Structures are given as C-alpha cells and as structure tokens.
Amino acid sequence: MEESKKAGEVRMERDGAICVIKVDNVAKKNAFSPEMMEQLAQHLTRFEEDDSLWVAVLCAEGEHTTAGLDMPKFFGPTATARPRPDAWVDPFGLKRRATKPVIAVVQGITYTIGIEIMLACDIVVAADTARFGQLESRRGIAPLGGAHFRYLTRTGWGNAMYHLFLCEEFGAQRALELGFVQEVVPYGQQLDRALDLARRICRNAPLGIRATKEAALKYLEGGEQAAIACIPQIREKVFASEDFKEGIQSFIERREARFQGR
Template identity: 30%
Template sequence: MSSAAVLTSTHEGVLTITINRPEVRNAIDSAAAVGIAAALDQLDQRDELLVGIVTGAGGTFSAGADLGAKLRGESPRVPGRGFAGIVQRSSPKPLIAAVEGYALAGGFEIALACDIIVAARGAKFGLPEVKRGLVATGGGLLTLAERIPYHVAMRLALTGDVIDASRAADLGIVSDLTDDGAALEASLDIARQIARNAPLSVRASKHIMVEARDWPKAEAFARQFEIADAIAHSYDAREGAAAFKEKREPRWTGR
C-alpha cells in the first residue's frame, strides 16, 4: 500500500496512514490523494484491520492542497472519495487523526473527515482559503457548523483565522491533547482500545452516529434498532456475553 507520497504500517489491527511530503508540509497532490484512497480501500477490505490513523510526516499534519501541483494540472481529488481521497467518503471503520503542527485548509478538512482528532498542543487548525481567493470545498464548510457553535464556525470560515489546539479542544473539535511529538502514540493507544472491542459493534455504532444526523426524529429509534438488532443476534454478541460470564477476554470473529 505504501508509496513515496503515503506510507502505511499495520500493528495489532491498526492501519497507520502517513502523508509523506514533509518538504511541502504534507500538501496534497495527486499522488498523495491516490495513496490515501488506496490505503482506505485496504482498511475497508481487510477484516483484520479494525481502525485507521491518519497522520503526517515531519511534524506537520497537512497544509492542504498543493497549489503548485494544481497549477501543473494535477487534481488532489479521487473519484468517489473526494479531496485527498478521504473527505467525501472515508471508511465505515473508525478513523483517528493524529495532528502535529499545521492542519490548515484541506489539511483541517482531512482531520474533520476522521472520527476522533488527537492533537499536540502546538498544533494549529484553520480554513484560510478566503485569504487566498478560494473556497473551502473539502467539507469544512459543510461539517464545521455541525461540530461547533454556528457563530464560531462562521467566524473561522469568514476570517480565515487559525486557532491553536487548546482552543480547538475547548470547542470540541479536538478530543485529546498531548505534548508535542506524542499525538501519534496517543492515537495508537486509543486505536488499540477500539480494536479490542467487538468489530461489528464498533462499525454499527459509528454507522448510527454518522447517519442519525440525517434521520427524521420520529424515525431515529426505529432506524437505530434496525441496525443494532442484527448485531444483537450475531456470534460476537453471544461470545461477549459468554466471556463476561466466564470472566475472560472475548474472542471476536467479526460475525
């Protein structure tokens, strides 16, 4: 799965995807977008991979689209997955963004496409497209006001201001703060916790939380039960109950 622009590694059911263009602050060109999309395809398809982490090499998450590459005619979008191969369609499995340094413009949108954001205290977040005569079309304008208060989201979008990780945590964008240099290890710890849980239950829980935002309120419980009932009758549900009764660790099979 690895390429020059994107590196991948696996350990204990966790796939780590590293944007590997530190010379341009991990800006996304065509090769990086294709590499991220290919890594996510593997995460989706391989049953032994349970959680994904997205991070950047060299102490920076991503500065967004590589404008030089765009001027050369390259596209940072992948059909079906969108900008950086992730923002339009990520993965049904959990994704964690491990952020060091800058997560700006499309880089911020990559982080927002993940389910959990872990950030070093020195990290910076923002959508500065308006300062460059551009519009943030990688999902930031579509999702930010769902995650934080409307007026704060609007201020960030219209001023292009950058906020630090502590402010992002106060707003609820960042779930976990770490010392500088420790975001990836903290993300791995969280990923391992998730990977120890029943994979069908984890995926169903993410599915419900993501989709419920668009469900009519009157139908929400019925739609939730439709998804959850299939899990309640799975082999893993029986195994979970047996392991609890027998005071042992469960042996999940994903069925």
Template identity: 35%
Template sequence: MTTTELPTEPTVPATDHVLTDLDGHVFTVTMNRPEVRNAWSAEMLTGLAEAWERIDEDEDIRVAILTGAGGTFCAGADLKAMSASRTSGGDDGFTEGLRTRTTTPFEGMLRSRNVTKPLIAAVEGYALAGGTEILQATDIRVASEAAIFGLTEVQRSLFPLGGSTVRLQRQVSYTRAMEILLLGEHLSAQEALEIGLVGRLVPEGTALDEARRLADRIARNGPLAVQAIKRSVRETADMTEADGLQRELEIGMQVFGSEDAKEGARAFAEKRDPVYRGR
C-alpha cells in the same frame, strides 16, 4: 490469536506520498511530503483513496490512524505546485481532478467517502486548509499542544472543497464555524479543544503515541459492535429522534445476534479476555 500475537506488516508506501503500516489490527496512514508540510498532491490523494478502500475491505483492520510525517499534519493543497502549473500553462493533477469532478480527489480527502471503521487523527504541527478539512471526517482527534489549525482558503480566494461549509457548523457552533471559515485565521490547539474541533491535547511529539493507545483499546473491543456504533451515529445524525431510534434498533439487533456477542458474554462469565472474530 490475541492482538499482540498478530504478525506485523512492514511499512509499505501506497505511493511515494502516502505510507501505510498494519500492526496487529491497527492500520496507520501517513501523509508523506514533509518538505511541503504534507500538502496534498494528486499522487497523495490517490494513495489516500487507496488506503480508505483497503481499510474498508480488510477484515484484519479494526481501527485506522491518520497522521503526517515530519512533525506536521497537513497544510492542504500544494498552492506552489498549482501556481507553477498554471503559469506554465499546464496542470498539477490535483486541480484538474477537482475541475473535472473525478472521484479520486474527493475520496482521498474524505469528502465523498465515509470510512466504515473508526478513524483517529494524530495531529502535530500545522493542520491548515485541507488539513483541517480532512480532520472533520475523522472520529477521534488527538492533537499536540503546539498544533495549529485553520481554514485559510478564503485568504487566497479559494473555496474549502473538502466539506467544511457543511460539516464544520455541525461539529462546532454556527458562529464559531463562520468565524473560522470567513476570517481564515489560525486557531491554537487550545482553541480547537475548547470549541470541540479536537477531543484531547497531549504534549508535543506524542500525538501518534496517544492515538495508538486509543486505537489499541478500540481494537480489543468487538469489531462488529464498533463498526455498528459508528454506522448508527453517522446514519441517524440528520434523522428525527423517532426515526433515529428505529434505525438504531435495526443496526443494533444485528450485533446482538452475532457470534461475537455470544463470545463476549461467555468470556465475561469465564473471567477471561474475549477472542472476537468479526462474526
């Protein structure tokens, strides 16, 4: 069965605040609170954590896309809900999860979880605070030319707990990372592209279409090879070159001995499209 022949699963909400959709081998996760620019809630982070778990466990899923509903990506934590709950003496769930260091919020925001399959971000509108934080945990990033980025936590005397003080300086230059973290100002999509925070810009309203095009292309590749490449890149990032090359060899040789590797070579010789089964 080819990718285009695979059945389509209708959109089903993981929670009211997260929508998921499996189409062929591509799994799309949509943050769904457009009335508050898809700000994180406890329910949303729970839904995201469940989505990441499914991506890792479901063999039919080869590539995932993360996006936001209503023409915007994510504005981070819901500060209005946090403020209201504190004023009333209650708690908004999100803050309580961070305070008690439960795993769900941190897994949902991809601070303590590394999705094993490629994750593509499709960014429209605002990607602020937690929106820019979760972005750094994705592998490929497509943004609208009108998108706006920024780690604005410091302006509210908050700390970017999504991992940015660790990840950002590894993805852009140290001095640009410190400017972004300490000033808390907005970045245009063009600035984000120039410093390497995103990989490509597209006309407004087309980020998801481009992300899907990339996802479909990746999904046609051998899934074992794709996942092994991501694993090798992640695991060797902080190793010496010698140790990294040794680990790369260990990971890569497992792929070379797979049924899919044999199928790839056989399909090339027979001048046909390969049929990969993840074995």
C-alpha cells in the same frame, strides 16, 4: 536522493488490527499533491475493505500535519489532478466514507484540507504545537472539502462563522474548546496516544463498533447530503472569478492578495 527532491507519498503500515496511514512530504510541510491524495484514498479503501483491520490511525511525518494542497499541482497550468473513482473511500467523507473508526493525529501547521480531512475522521489527537487555519478565502477560493458544514456540526453557527469568515489561525486549546480535537498532548506524544486509543478500541467487538458508526452516519446523512450537493455551485461561482485567479497568483508569488469582489 536529496530530501528536497523526493516526491511526497502516503504510506500504509499494519500493526495487528490497526492500520497506520502516514503522510510524508516533509520538505513541503506535507502539502498534498494530487498523487498523494490518490494514495490516501487508496489506503483508506484498503483499510475499509480488509475485515482483519479494525481501526485506522492517520498521521504525518515531521513537525507539521499539512500546509494544505500543493496549489499549482491542482489549479495551475501544469495541474495533474484528476477525479478519483467513486468506489474509493473519500478522504473528505463527501462520497464513500469509512465505516470503521479512524483516528487523526495532528501537529504544527494543520491548514485547510488538513482540517477537513481530520473532521472527516472520528477522533482527533492533537499535539500542543498544532495550529489550525481555514485559509481558502484568503486565496480567492472557498472550502470544498466539507468545512462549510462540519464546522457547524462540531461548533455551532457562531463559532463556525467566526473561523470561516476570519480565516485566521487558532491553536490546539481553541480546537479542543470547539470540539475539533478530543485530546491535546505534549508534542512528540501524539502518535503514541492515538495508537493507545486504537488498541483500546480494538478490545471491543469490531462488528458492534462498526454498526455504531454506521448508525451515527445515518443520522447525519440527510443534512450532510444537502450540504455536499451545494459544492458544485460553490466551485462554479468561485473558481470562475477574477479573485480566484488573483488568489492563486498571489500564492505562487508569495504576496498578499488584492481582491476586488469579482
């Protein structure tokens, strides 16, 4: 099958006590289809529920982490998106969240949901090629995967609003300064470095590590739950707007959007 015609997928591999979850839709810069999002959630759930797996590494094939959602498949007339069961681990950490360590690996384009998924992980290793952008409001929508509060918890109000309002790209070193990523390494070394960190984590008692993460999540829970509760209101207000329709149409037509504020 030609590369351009292959359906994207998310695979899971085992390496001892380490679980490697790999996104593969290279022909579309690893844009996520609804089916790929389901696969990611299923793999994270398997990882969470298998006591023989202690650490997960989430990565992507090719030069780029992800260009974001395959928009027409989520919002267009042929959309195939459907709700995921609450019992599954949520890749965005808005519902059920993994209680074991998850390390994200990023490189190249890491847009929108790519940032939100990595911020729902615990540690991020970035290649020096990584480029980040929370671009939803340039497309007539708003972040719905946790960016509206995780930017705050990582960077503080000013830095969060700076990037959420401008919707402009920033690089790996800026992400390191913000605390979005914990290490920046030369391109090609990012997965090996993440696996090295995973192996070092596995030298420690898994029950102690898990208890530590669960306790830390308890500390965050109150503020995060209030922010998560706002998401249906954001969706109702923004997705009913003319600007939303214009944003999707401009994306499909690959042109600059002309927003009117209604």
